[in-house]
Amino acid sequence: MAAKSFDMIVIGAGPGGYVAAIRGAQLGLSVAVVEREHLGGICLNWGCIPTKALLRSAEVFHLMHRAKEFGLKAEGLGYDLDAVVARSRAVAKQLSGGIGHLLKKNKVTVLMGEASLPRPGVVAVKTGAGVEEITGKAIVLATGARARTLPGLEADGDLVWTYKHALVPKRMPKKLLVIGSGAIGIEFASFFNTLGAETTVVEVMDRVLPVEDAEISAFAKKQFVKQGMKILEKTTVVKLDRSPGKVVAHLQDAKGTTTAEFDTVISAVGIVGNVEGLGLEALGVKIDRTHVVVDEFCRTGVPGLYAIGDIAGAPWLAHKASHEGVMVAELIAGKHAHPIKPGTIAGCTYCTPQVASVGLTEEKAKAAGYEVKVGRFPFIGNGKAIALGEPEGMVKTVFDAKTGELLGAHMVGAEVTEMIQGYVIGRTLETTEEDLMHTVFPHPTLSEMMHEAVLDAYGRALHM
Template sequence: MNEYDITVIGSGPGGYIAAIRAAQLGFKTAIVEKEENLGGICLNWGCIPTKSLLRASEVYRLIRRSEEFGIKVKDTSFDIQSIVKYSRNVVDKLSSGVEYLMKKNNIKVHQGFGKLAGNRTIKILNDKKEEEISSKHIILATGVRARNLPGIEVDGDLIWNAQHAMTPKKLPKSLLIIGSGAIGIEFASFYSTLGVDVTIIEVKDTILPLEDKDISNLAQEIFTKQGIKIYTSNSVKTFTKNKDSVQVQLSGGDNKEFDRVIVAVGVQANTENIGLENTKIKLSPSGFIETNEWYETSESSVYAIGDVAGPPCLAHKASHEAVICVEKIAGKNAHKLKKECIPNCTYSHPQVASVGLTEEQAIKSGYDIKVGKFHSNFNGKSIALSETEGLVKTIIDKKTGELLGSHMIGAEVTELISNFALAKQLEGTDFDIKSTIFPHPTISEMIHESVLAADGESLNS
């Protein structure tokens, strides 16, 4: 039987980072992965392929707008299969990169389905054989999968999940997206840009319900202007499959027919059949593995990181937890994760990003706040890019100057949000941001202006 110091089950952005850090710290390390390609859902069927698709649609959108910039392009067209191929090529390149990193760091990869067998033993099942390995420490990084809606069964034909939506054989003429979180909104943006008639329904009263309401409301206004139909405070009342379409009656009374439907209503943890019954591991009421602040479960020497250990279900959070978990095992001076410093990003057009408390959350938490807002149409770089629909909103503790939260919509805000994340991590104040020199002309100047605006000192609006 092979014996290891640390074995990771799952090779997503939590799993493979945990394995690499363990190897760097001198542990004999293995990783167990049931899929042929390493990298998990994020790399193969999530973060990376969707961003590749959105990049292709962005290029198409800019070409169609080219006359705004004095450039004439004739006969613009696209081929959906070529777009999908581009996306899959990006995935293949990065998956090969993870494989290379495993070899570089002398990490043994066991292909198969990993299951806890008790007594620090893992059973690995695959088509060819069944084997057992033992490990002093076991890290569960099994991730999540798309949640289904009762009565709306994903079939890959009329009803799609995210994976089906990434690899369409042809574009539907009309598309219903159930759910308006990051996944639903990104697919809405992609398909709408390529000319599909897109409708979103959301059970909450705003789209992007986890975002600050000013951002959600502006996003809805912009997406509606782009031609996306949005029904908030709505759900599916009746659902009927036809030969090549779906008839949907909404709870608000509308009755509509769609060529295809994407279900994007959240995720559930992959905890089935991984041997939890052979351990003392406990699950939360929502089905995630319970851990302490160092990702230790109730079973000695078994840990859980990433999406399977609970929300927010984000790749960068999983990778960060991986490092903390392994460094704690190694006895190093590991730092605790600050959840309030985890940024959220949605890669639609326009992009949406945030970190920290919303205005509503800050007020409910008892803070006396000041709020600064700066709009893209006052920013020189945004005007030069012809991307003038956007907003940076900053929430500050009036008493201490502490940065409580920041919320953005507009061009490249998924790149800008790291500035605020770093400021929060360093416990920066409004004075620190006001004192920082931002280069001109950049979109990042909106960060400076939004903080100035909290005191009525904005210089460019």
């Protein structure tokens, strides 16, 4: 029997893969998706979405404790961790089911199984029933990534957890160590700390949230410490001694090594691309530190073979993967596509307070040779923030002093993950300070701070 043939085969059905498949089908291509585990990938099932559901529970719990401030009464406060987790899983399940519906609606063939590429243009799909080969004019790798493990810090699901274990915790940690203060680490630290775990965060770099602007990192750190977190920067976990019910962590900093005892450790030290077992090397695909090397159009250099999302390198963000999926589908369908500009992709972290940014930090802008104008505006100067009872935060803008181009924007505070999009559009449209100054922001909103931060960069802030 001849192998089934498709215009486009997508390996992996995460936010990169399923979006690529849908866009390809919309453009009239015959499309197949191969997925080994679950539709929606890590993001939807074990990442972005379920963590946001958990963090929402923690946020509501935190607000309940502040009831008196708002003239409300709330007594006998508590939580049911199993119910919090069950809600998170139900949210993920609902959305995963929705992906299946979307693929079916767009007439995408879904094959559940493990994919490999035995020959150019051929995908072998291994299922419980055996191996089926299908052929594709174009193949898109969207296999994503998984948690990085460091020697001696391997997860066991009991005392030492990855993000997956932390999403379905068997117990509430009493003394928690989080290794790594990137988005994943700090979000879990925020969740468990809010629910009452004594939380310590260890970061090897000189500050928490190391990819963020230094001022924003410092502001966020102050808030984390105020919430009771212990933050250890420029510190490495060199060893974990495990015994029943406890872990002794050996922590090394410039002064030497100390030990501390915990009942739970979450390792969040980055990710590695899922590049193994696909047969990529034999096809001549270049791999650099577990990521497939691609050009600006996500082409691997092997004719007809593309790679998108986490497997194609930083930034490791779902929205970047989705946009690459659309771009690649349009290229395959013969349309004119624009490459994704990393400087227009926002990063969002959903800790308390939230952190969001786009473009260059002040430090990076100066290092790139720009003469900059920097504006700042604090939440305490904004009517809506005070009315919400959220006066802790700031908005920061970085402009090119010569041209007025918005080089970067950085925020920390309530709902900044929703606000950042205004500056993202600005970056995409190559906005200058003049355009932003002439924009009328509605009152009373948190977004007015975005306007004020622009005005401040040019010495024109009105409410400060």
